[in-house]
Every structure is written in C-alpha cells, then in structure tokens.
Amino acid sequence: MAGVRVLVGTRKGAFVLSSDAKRENWDVAGPHFAGWEMYHLKGSPVEPERIYASQSNGWFGQLIQRSDDGGATWQPVGNQFQYEGVPGTHQWYDGTPHPWEFARVWHLEPSLTDPDTVYAGVEDAALFRSTDGGHSWQELAGLRGHGSGSSWQPGAGGMCLHTIVLDPRDPGRIVIAISAAGVFRSDDGGETWRPANRGLRSGESIPDEDAEVGHCVHHVARHAARPDVLYMQKHWDVMRSDDGAESWVEVSGNLPTDFGFAIDVHAHEPDTVYVVPIKSDSEHFPLDGQLRVYRSRVGGNEWEPLTKGLPQANCYVNVLRDAMAVDSLDDCGVYFGTTGGQVYASADSGDSWAPIVRDLPAVLSVEVQTLP
Amino acid sequence: MIRVVLPVHLRDLAHVDREVQVDVVGEPTQRSVIDALEANYPMLKGTIRDPITQRRRAFVRFFACEEDLSHDPPDAPLPEAVVTGAEPFFVVGAMAGG
Numbered sequence: 001m002a003g004v005r006v007l008v009g010t011r012k013g014a015f016v017l018s019s020d021a022k023r024e025n026w027d028v029a030g031p032h033f034a035g036w037e038m039y040h041l042k043g044s045p046v047e048p049e050r051i052y053a054s055q056s057n058g059w060f061g062q063l064i065q066r067s068d069d070g071g072a073t074w075q076p077v078g079n080q081f082q083y084e085g086v087p088g089t090h091q092w093y094d095g096t097p098h099p100w101e102f103a104r105v106w107h108l109e110p111s112l113t114d115p116d117t118v119y120a121g122v123e124d125a126a127l128f129r130s131t132d133g134g135h136s137w138q139e140l141a142g143l144r145g146h147g148s149g150s151s152w153q154p155g156a157g158g159m160c161l162h163t164i165v166l167d168p169r170d171p172g173r174i175v176i177a178i179s180a181a182g183v184f185r186s187d188d189g190g191e192t193w194r195p196a197n198r199g200l201r202s203g204e205s206i207p208d209e210d211a212e213v214g215h216c217v218h219h220v221a222r223h224a225a226r227p228d229v230l231y232m233q234k235h236w237d238v239m240r241s242d243d244g245a246e247s248w249v250e251v252s253g254n255l256p257t258d259f260g261f262a263i264d265v266h267a268h269e270p271d272t273v274y275v276v277p278i279k280s281d282s283e284h285f286p287l288d289g290q291l292r293v294y295r296s297r298v299g300g301n302e303w304e305p306l307t308k309g310l311p312q313a314n315c316y317v318n319v320l321r322d323a324m325a326v327d328s329l330d331d332c333g334v335y336f337g338t339t340g341g342q343v344y345a346s347a348d349s350g351d352s353w354a355p356i357v358r359d360l361p362a363v364l365s366v367e368v369q370t371l372p
Numbered sequence: 373m374i375r376v377v378l379p380v381h382l383r384d385l386a387h388v389d390r391e392v393q394v395d396v397v398g399e400p401t402q403r404s405v406i407d408a409l410e411a412n413y414p415m416l417k418g419t420i421r422d423p424i425t426q427r428r429r430a431f432v433r434f435f436a437c438e439e440d441l442s443h444d445p446p447d448a449p450l451p452e453a454v455v456t457g458a459e460p461f462f463v464v465g466a467m468a469g470g
Binding site: 058 | 466
C-alpha cells in the first residue's frame, strides 16, 4: 500500500515519520544520531531506500551518513570536503577578507537518475559532488571561481549554499542559491556558473538595484513538470522566474509580510505555491502569533491564508528554509517543521493541518518520500 | 596497548563502550594514538582531528594523568603511565554550548 516517509532533521537528532496513504496514523522512529545537528536528510528519487544525511556538531565536525534500508540502519561515508586549490577569501561581515573555511553541509541533493550521485551544499559556500555513494567528494570549483566569490558575504546564518535544484530534463542544468550571494546557474553539469539574480531587489542590504550578486536568497523551489518556472523566498520578497532563473519578478502580492524562509510547490499543480510568512528579519516568528501557511493557486500575487488546524494564538516559532516539503500522492500532502519542534502535515493540499509530532528539538529540515 | 576513553558522541558513532584499547605503531604520541584509533574505527576519521589539516578540533581536549595535554605537540611522547596502560588517554569534548 502506498505511503509516505517524512525525514526530519533537528538540532539534536534525526527522526523518520512513516504513515500509509491516509496520513492519519504515524510511526515515529528516532532520534537517530541523538545529540547531533542534522541539517538535512534526503532520499534518492530513483532508489528510495537510499537516504543521505548530514550530521555535524561544533565539537566533532561533519559526517555524512547513508542508509540503504529506508533509514532503519546507517553507515558513515566520506566526510572530506576539501576546496579545490587555494581557497582564497570572501568578505566577512565587516567587509574584510576572510579565508574560505569549511563549516558544515547544509543540504544534500541526490541525483534524479543515479543513486550513487549526490550533491552537497556547504558552508562556507561551495558545491560538492559525490559519484560513489558519498564515499568521496569533489568540489565543483567553477562556482567559487566564476569571478565574484571574493565579494560574497555571509548572511546571519553563515555563508551557506543551501539550495540545489536539479532539472529533470537535463542533468547538466543546476540552479543553486547561497546566502547572501544569490542564485547561480550552470548549464554544463556544474563546470561553469553565472549569477542568475536579474530582477531581484535588495535595497535593505545592497544599494545597487542591479547588483549581480549579494542577494540574500532564502530558498528556491520548482515543479518537475515545468522546470523553467522557479519560485523563490528571498530575505524579503517572494519571486518567480518563468525562464529558468534568467530573470525574476516579484509575486508577493497580498501577503501580509513577504519575509520568510520556506517555499514549495504542489506536486500536481505547478501554479500552486506555499509560503510561511514570517514577521521580519528582526522578529523571526509569525505575525500576531498566528501560524499561517499562505497558498497561491495562480503562481503568486494572490494568496490565501491556511489556518485550519494550525495555532492561531501565542505561536512564536519559525519555519526554516529546508523545513517544508510535499508528497506526490493523488491528494498532495504538504509538510513543515518548526523551530518549536512541531511537524505539521496536511493530506488535502493545505486545507487542513494536524501535527504529526509536537515536541521534537528545533526542526532544521523536512523532506518527504512517497513510497509505492 | 594504549587505553583510550572516548566521549559519548564518539562512543555512539563507533559503537563501543567508554574505553577502547589500541596498539600503536612506534612511539606512543597523540598523533600515533589517534592514527591507531582511526585505523580501528574509521568512522572516527575527521571527528577528533580535522580531516584535511589533521589539527585537533578546537573543542576537543586530550587529558591524561590529571594533566591537559591538548597543547602539547602532537608528536610529543605520552606519559609513561599511559604507555604502560596504567592510565587511560582521555579524548574529551570541551565544555561549551548548551
């Protein structure tokens, strides 16, 4: 019977939440890697039992874990992330040059076609790839080396490459996003890159309206059936591109605030988009203590609040950039996790919500696997 | 035979109890003990020392015989009591954070 497996990364371990297609009764397994920061877990689309996980902490550094049985057991694979050549410097918060230093893996993106190929987005920002199931990692150094790397500056969370979007039509086309450098696009499998930020406006942080880089992009999502349409939650502003990130237009429309982190697209409706508006960059919690997902069914600009089953008073959690996902069951499920440790699920495209779990450690990431 | 006491996170990672024993090639030093530890438990590579620079991680400490050896050179000989197995070599996660 079809079902779903929700992979949850938290500040203090990983959890695997499983249910049948009704998505009413849940089995909760974990914590795996108790006490470690689990920035991200993601399964291979072509071999769902293969899951990659980023495990780290401030004492003992970075590990990559791999499961070949759907998260029941794990084995550590390679954890050497060595920048190509002389890493050089980027800008520090005060504008001074700062050496590139590896801190952690923020995001793992398994290949759409090969279970042994997986991409890793890291802090300080760089993109790595493994083609042997995570045992060894090679930097795709053309990204840092394309010319603007020395001017990149960290966002408040660090200078992280947090988003990797693969193209189902062409494995050579990759879109990535870095805080706070912006979006970059490669058309040749990651060898060469160019900034893809035309149309972004970040007047609150960079004075040049047409700046090629320096934008604090929080997350980018795409629908597999229409790969040239991309949706972005920027620091402020929700944006849309209809040309594969060549250019962007703002689609914040009637959102009560256009600050936020998470954004995702309905599995079957390419124009249905979800965001979780957050009050501001100074106050990382929902407006008025009301946790509301906003949904647009027309590709942005017109948004409706989704509140049924979500706390509408005294709620001051955040929803981080990688903490929202959708399943691909007939009635699309939508999931998100909060810094308060709740993981909410909707089995009806967002019309109603219920918590799967309420009291996990702060949730860093949520991914969903739809199982046959 | 050198006795090594590991912190909880690394015991869990290596699936071992509090104390393990390692045979060291050559003179027992911080470097040779960690080399032997990583050879026996490859999953610990990169957790005690940075996998690229091989430097001790900032929040890892080495204690033995009631002394903090963390700032000794990595090739300095370990105390005789550690070499004979009378005392263990402690790998410690520094007290930091919450």
